Amino acid sequence: MTLRSAGASPSIEEAEAHLLGLELFGMRFGTGRMRRLLAGLGDPQQRFASVHVVGSNGKSSTTRMIAALLARHGRRTGAYLSPHLVRFGERILVDGEDLGDAEFAAAIGRAAAAAAEVDADAAADDHITQFELLTAAALDELARADVDVAVVEAGLGGRYDATNVLPSAVQVLTNVGLEHTRWLGPTIADIAAEKLDVVQPGATLVVARSLHRDALTVAEAVCAERGATLVLAPDTPPVPVDLRAGGTFQRANFPLACAAARAFLRHDLDPGAVRAAAATTLVPGRWxxxxxxxxxxxxxxxxxxxxxxxxxxxxxxxxxxxxxxxxxxxxxxxxxxxxxxxxxxxxxxxxxxxxxxxxxxxxxxxxxxxxxxxxxxxxxxxxxxxxxxxxxxxxxxxxxxxxxxxxxxxxxxxxxxxxxxxxx
CATH class of the missing domain: 3.90.190.20 (Mur ligase, C-terminal domain)
Structure with a gap:
């Protein structure tokens, strides 16, 4: 159902209540619904370049860091993150700023209207999920904000995740651990294969040198199969930095983010931009x-x-x-x-x-x-x-x-x- 009649945006309370109501229907994997939903919104994911971030840990931190690096190199940059901590609008960033309540509610209203059209022709157990609606709203809003590039964090896995609709130029695998095994498989290799299905033909996949050897073997095979370039990120950033984001793990995430930004820009990073991104990027809820x-x-x-x-x-x-x-x-x-x-x-x-x-x-x-x-x-x-x-x-x-x-x-x-x- 739509939140309000055509032409009227919902309030933030109505938008969030609508999203929370969708939790009753849980998770459903697959990208078919998502592609139909985005088609109803005019395929906004085609209107900007994208970097897709998957992995077991560090996705949000790495996503924020890549976005900050690209913004410091003059790109109008968006980001999509999950989950949020306090407000749903935290999931959508434009040039480092969370989406405001009014803008977020309007984005949900547009996505909900498109979802109602998709659901009208679908079986009761094949309706748009909360994460799909959020993802579609985010991609639509980022397109309307006229971003040059969006850095998008995957939800669960990769192959059947709602974000696996992006024609991304660069993909990033942060790491692979034994998680969500009931959905992604029992081994590191199984989970890596699910996450790495986001690799696009001819694209660039960036991974850390510390990646588990079983996951690295899968990454090499996927890149060979899809004609993609595999980049092993250095263990340190290209210049010494003072990281605002605390925690040992951020010292590994930042060089990975630098390698991803370099792969996207296709040139070496500006040292001043690297230092500025490191000094200003804060990751809420992480140390x-x-x-x-x-x-x-x-x-x-x-x-x-x-x-x-x-x-x-x-x-x-x-x-x-x-x-x-x-x-x-x-x-x-x-x-x-x-x-x-x-x-x-x-x-x-x-x-x-x-x-x-x-x-x-x-x-x-x-x-x-x-x-x-x-x-x-x-x-x-x-x-x-x-x-x-x-x-x-x-x-x-x-x-x-x-x-x-x-x-x-x-x-x-x-x-x-x-x-x-x-x-x-």
């Missing part, structure tokens, strides 16, 4: 310090590979300080593997529950920690109260960390009377 006394960090690590890198960062910065972690983990994650990475560094843990209905109960996390030999846990189902408790337990000279899920981070960043984030 984000929100307070001091004690230092209070929010980090959206949400799988074992992410926790391994998070633990590496913590070992660098703790310096003997007392660490108290607030944890909420979704039920489709390998929580045990995540806890094994983090628990040895913690003095105490506070188990909580994000607003996402797929979050594990705090008592389940507590039981799992005990099974791993870690009985020093507290239970507090309310995330803000859990973080307040962690700060108290850490003491003014310690470190309080909230992690395990971006939905937990969203709960902690959202104003008390704010609208909730999507559960998908």
């Amino acid at each position: 984000q310090r929100i307070d001091t006394g004690p230092d209070t960090i929010l980090d959206g690590a949400h799988n074992p590979a992410g926790f391994a890198v998070l633990a590496e960062t913590l070992r660098e910065v703790l310096g003997g300080r007392r660490l108290v972690a607030v944890l909420s983990i979704l039920d489709d994650k390998d929580a045990a593997a995540m806890l094994r990475e983090l628990l040895p560094l913690c003095a105490e843990v506070v188990c909580t529950h994000s607003a996402n209905p797929r979050a594990l109960p705090p008592s389940t996390l507590q039981s799992l920690a005990a099974q791993l030999g870690w009985p020093i846990t507290r239970l507090e189902s309310d995330p803000p109260r859990a973080l307040a408790l962690a700060r108290e337990l850490a003491g003014p000279d310690g470190l309080a960390l909230a992690t395990g899920s971006l939905y937990l981070i969203a709960d902690l960043l959202r104003p008390a009377d704010g609208r909730r984030a999507s559960s998908l």
Whole structure:
């Protein structure tokens, strides 16, 4: 259904309510609906160049960094990210700025009208999903904003993801870990193959030198099959930089972003532009310090590979300080593997529950920690109260960390009377 009659844009409250209502229908994979939806909008993805970012971790950070680098090289640049933390409009950026409420609502209104036309001829179990509607709205808005290039983060996987409709010139694979195995397959090679289906004939695929060897083998085969060029990104950026984005993982993401920007521009990067992009790019919810006394960090690590890198960062910065972690983990994650990475560094843990209905109960996390030999846990189902408790337990000279899920981070960043984030 459309949100309002033709010619009238919905309010932001109506647009977000419409999107949240689509969560009831869950996820459906495949690009057929998406292509029909975009056709109804005039195929906006054909009106700008694009860089497509896939991977298990680091997609949002790398997407933001590539967009910042391209903007610093004079390109009018858009970006599409997921998920958001507080506002849906955070997912769509034009020249580094989040889309405003009025513009976002209008974009959703246009996409919803096109979706109603697609749904009218579809079976009840083949209607447009929330992520498809968001993606179509984003691509349409970026085309209307007359961007030169859009840097687009994939959702889940690649082959059947709604973003796999882009005629992208450059694709980026950040890394591959064992995630979403029920959908993407049981091995690193299986998951890499799903993600790398976004590689376009004759395009350029950029990967990190540290990419898992099984994923690299798949990348080489896909590039050979599709006549694409494979670029192994250097381990360091082309010039020394001071990164505003904190965390060990960002030191790997930024050189990858530089290699992707160079591949798109087809020339060496300007040193001043590289330094400026590094100094100004902030990634919300990724090693984000929100307070001091004690230092209070929010980090959206949400799988074992992410926790391994998070633990590496913590070992660098703790310096003997007392660490108290607030944890909420979704039920489709390998929580045990995540806890094994983090628990040895913690003095105490506070188990909580994000607003996402797929979050594990705090008592389940507590039981799992005990099974791993870690009985020093507290239970507090309310995330803000859990973080307040962690700060108290850490003491003014310690470190309080909230992690395990971006939905937990969203709960902690959202104003008390704010609208909730999507559960998908």
